[in-house]
Amino acid sequence: MPIDLYRIDDRLIHGQVIVGWGQPMDLGFIVLVDDEVAGSEWERELYRMGVPPEMALFFTSVDEAVARLGEWRADPRHGMLLTGDVETMRRLTERAPAIREVNVGGIHHRPGRTERLRYVFLSPEEEQALKAMEARGVTVTVRDVPSARALRLGELSGAAKTA
């Protein structure tokens, strides 16, 4: 099993990812896909601080991720691919049909977003993008930590309330 989880989390690397998922998954590497982080050395340095030394961390742009996905999927270690926003994951899934399942792990409050869950706030555009992914056959589930129940996108809309 190469990349076990494709996750959208605007906090990128933090405790939930490293400990919450990393330990049960026996995570060996993380691919952080973000065009801006990939091009900014001080951001890369900061994110690297949050990862234990035995875990590999790759910073890539969307283009590079599409090109190298096959290589990571063949990696014997367990891996996680992480994007900071819905848009990056949408671009990635459109160009990499091998991605069949996407996990929404945390999208937090920002003006224009509506609360859907304590840890999921979505703008109308972001919701559309997630629905479009599902329409293309990608399974979208919402779950912050492995011990929580995975929710489907449809279960969120019903609970929608204004922030």
Next chain:
Amino acid sequence: MITPDREPTAVAPRLSWGARVAVFTRMFAVQGSWNYELMLGPGIGFCAEPALRELPGGPDGDAYRQALARETRYFNAHPYFAAVAIGALVRAELEGRPAAQIERFRTAMCGPLGSLGDRLVWAGWLPFCSLVALLAFGLHASPVLVVILFLVLYNAGHIALRAWGVSTGWRSGLRVAASLGAPMLQRGPQYLARAVLFLAGLALPLAIARVVGRRGLEITSHDWRIALPGAALLAIALAVLLVRLPARVEGWRAALAVLAVLILTSIAR
């Protein structure tokens, strides 16, 4: 060497001593407006505010309003290590860095500051201080002395950490990653974990000996018939409860909680 997108100014911007003192004292209330939507965000804005007043245009200017709105947005990190973020963000704001860059910097700091704080404080310093206090109890210190010892020791570390954090953040600005990689911070949790295990071995038997008393529990054969199955049932019930509880309850926390209850009952007796 880390080179930010734009070289930070070599000399820190001017900041009055009044503002520095106000930022530091406000940090004790950084969790005061904690909520699920913005987490520590409003606290960061509140702490940075006295410094932001020194932006061009003062507290009535646009720069102040925009910076304050930016600094109050979602932020999540360890409350003590948030000091590093406050120092670095105040500097970035006073240097007049682009809004987008500051926002990305804020996001990037959450992860490392959170994980460092979890490992160094919640899993290191807090159990260390608890066990030092427990050891004092085991060595027959008076209950009041035990409490004072814990509070003084724990808060000495806590306040020193905040002071170090805000000054490190202020000195480093966007290049703060290099300071967070300091060997003491990276290896600290490891050393503290060893000290915690050593102290636990020393303190637990002494504390239990004090609770139980010199002559031990004088249990007659009749009592054993009730005590053994009772203890077994209690252990099973506790184990079930522990498994059922959220993953936050770790073994050592549960053990310390049980011990605290034991000690409190022995004091009350």
